[in-house]
Amino acid sequence: DVKVTQSSRYLVKRTGEKVFLECVQDMDHENMFWYRQDPGLGLRLIYFSYDVKMKEKGDIPEGYSVSREKKERFSLILESASTNQTSMYLCASSWTSTRTSSYNEQFFGPGTRLTVL
Amino acid sequence: QKEVEQDPGPLSVPEGAIVSLNCTYSNSAFQYFMWYRQYSRKGPELLMYTYSSGNKEDGRFTAQVDKSSKYISLFIRDSQPSDSATYLCAMSTRVYSSASKIIFGSGTRLSIRP
Numbered sequence: 001d002v003k004v005t006q007s008s009r010y011l012v013k014r015t016g017e018k019v020f021l022e023c024v025q026d027m028d029h030e031n032m033f034w035y036r037q038d039p040g041l042g043l044r045l046i047y048f049s050y051d052v053k054m055k056e057k058g059d060i061p062e063g064y065s066v067s068r069e070k071k072e073r074f075s076l077i078l079e080s081a082s083t084n085q086t087s088m089y090l091c092a093s094s095w096t097s098t099r100t101s102s103y104n105e106q107f108f109g110p111g112t113r114l115t116v117l
Numbered sequence: 118q119k120e121v122e123q124d125p126g127p128l129s130v131p132e133g134a135i136v137s138l139n140c141t142y143s144n145s146a147f148q149y150f151m152w153y154r155q156y157s158r159k160g161p162e163l164l165m166y167t168y169s170s171g172n173k174e175d176g177r178f179t180a181q182v183d184k185s186s187k188y189i190s191l192f193i194r195d196s197q198p199s200d201s202a203t204y205l206c207a208m209s210t211r212v213y214s215s216a217s218k219i220i221f222g223s224g225t226r227l228s229i230r231p
Contacts, residue, residue: 004160035221040125040223041223042121042123042205042221042222042223042224043161043205043221044221045218045219048218058218059218090160090161092160103149103151103166103168103209105163105166106163106219107162108160108161108162109160110158110159110160111158111159111160
């Protein structure tokens with residue numbers, strides 16, 4: 001079974017703190033993703049990575065950075081946490097499709113609920 | 118206008134009913150149409166996907182895509198209390214390039230009453 005784990009289920013931080021969210025997958029997936037999930041807005045892509053040390057901005061990268069030093073690990077960094085970054089953060093991973101008609105499922109971790117006070 | 122619109126619900130139906138969940142979209146380039154199910158305090162998991170248009174059936178679940186109307190549906194037959202979850206539609210253009218992204222709907226919360 002594919003397993004995506006996230007370092008914390010719940011996290012409470014103060015405004016201005018530097019926050020690290022860690023994600024590890026055990027299936028040798030090339031692609032890894034960070035989303036945030038907010039009521040009424042669904043999942044929004046923050047950053048994704050398609051290879052070690054490679055990253056691309058998603059739809060809402062402002063205020064975030066990422067790091068992928070090893071294939072199995074993808075970290076999301078909030079350089080200076082703000083209250084509007086209070087959210088559920090979901091990590092996902094997938095293989096890269098090689099066939100047009102084939103969709104490579106994104107496997108999600110359980111999420112980290114971050115509260116910034 | 119959002120690229121993908123989904124009625125947030127909540128939707129509450131009695132056990133055994135047929136459930137219909139829907140999404141509309143605006144980007145005619147979408148080719149991959151997915152339904153994810155998310156239980157409380159868990160991450161989403163893929164339920165079904167369809168490439169291009171048409172229907173796909175898997176047990177009690179049927180996914181339909183109507184590209185001419187830019188409308189997708191998920192039908193659940195003989196609904197069970199274990200089907201209670203949030204259902205997210207998702208769509209993508211290309212999934213075999215580094216630039217591919219998935220656009221998710223906001224999710225419909227479904228509750229099946231015993």
